[in-house]
Amino acid sequence: MTHDAVLLDFENAEVRSSDFDSLRPEGWLTGEIINFYWTYLERLEFLTSPSVLFLGTYTAYRIANAETAAVTDSISTQLSEELGPRRHLILIPLNHRSHWSLLVYCRLTRTFYHYDSISKHNRVFAERAAGRFLRVLEPKLKDGFYFKSVHTPQQNNDYDCGVYVLAIAEELARRYVNHFTRKSSANSAGNRGRHATCGFPRESVSISTGTSTISSSSAVPGARALASDLLMPRFGTYSFSGFRSPFTSKPGSSGLLSSEPAVLRGGGGSGSGGGDGGRSREDRLKLESDMMERAGLPRDFWLVTVEDIEYPHCMRRRIRALVLDLQKQKRFLPTRRI
Template identity: 30%
Template structure:
């Protein structure tokens, strides 16, 4: 009988169990652990030489939503957030300081543009109004008192469970765009083919679950 608590992979600060990995094997909503793992994989293995990128785990982001500006600084100072050009924050719609919720979306801060970009694979911008108080506190904590907010263009999900997959795909494509162009503005990019690693496509979304499973196995995961 399978043990859901069996450890599949211990990767830096992330511990994946069988119950976490099983979420990748079917039409399931991704949890904090899988998203944290992939962000840490991007940081340690894909963008290890990109010093200006900061990927903040969902657990920390959830805490940031409920603390004061001064407390935010306590979380962000060890991450050198004020020295980062691009900060990626996966957002959960949970209204409590714990894991859970029903939907993932993505907030990215671009310091070169003094702009917060918001990417939601389900809605078309209605969540931006509710985010405003959080953005005001966060902007002050990362030393950007004046900022713009833009709804980022992204592929929309066609089911009720792939929001987490959209988030990790968006993070990777946007990080590549930031690293290449020092901007998240689509107008600043010139290539728009399906093979462009800075562009999100439905094909990338369809392939991502298996791709993450392959990465876990390549890193020594016991699938």
């Protein structure tokens, strides 16, 4: 029997041989690879951006498949510090029936945005799961939330879904951070394309092909992020095949439901599903526009095109090189003496 050796242990995120192999062409990404890359982004790329959180796959699975409100309430209490109000953008990997998609929660707009590289494969699952995530992320919120299915670059095979999740999440995280750090310069920017107009120049959101150098002093305490899943068991031992019944919905004061979303359609959104409070299409578009304006975000902020993200085969190759580079660096790190 072949031993599935640990190739890299990076900030509690383990990469085994089988995980590394999933980065090969036509490989289906494992949850551990997603956790590893989440951890890398949080600890080295977005270390100074506490407003962005990459939720680990195991934690996301526990919440999305929670059977009762008591489960989500317990998780919310356990992780209250990590999931507190300072986290404005939460990136959530969803897996349903062996397909990865990305759920993004923005506190500024009180909206879940869903990105699915196979049309609407995970749409219903994502809508219902959003109600569970709301109970964890916003335990005191009584007025419900909004859900928007965003037009997403589509894969042309049956194995790149996980890569699209990583690429889109990284693009949105960089875009979000760059937008708010460069907002003052955005006001004076000319009409030089969609990204320049939005305040995130093309060069500021391009994917870095280099790897950051780690040192013994750069380690961050494990409690800082959830990408490494707080030393939870390996994700591969859990099944994605089932989905439990949604919680009982309770109307909020605004007419929205606490566990069933209002769907924002138009402007990059999609069709039916969920409640809409009886609003007309024009009302929904105006509501969305008003929310984005109050949040200080441009109208097309959440739109991600093929040109915005890294090609899947390039990203696979880059992450493989990253694993090998970090593995090599860790071999030569000085040992701390106590």
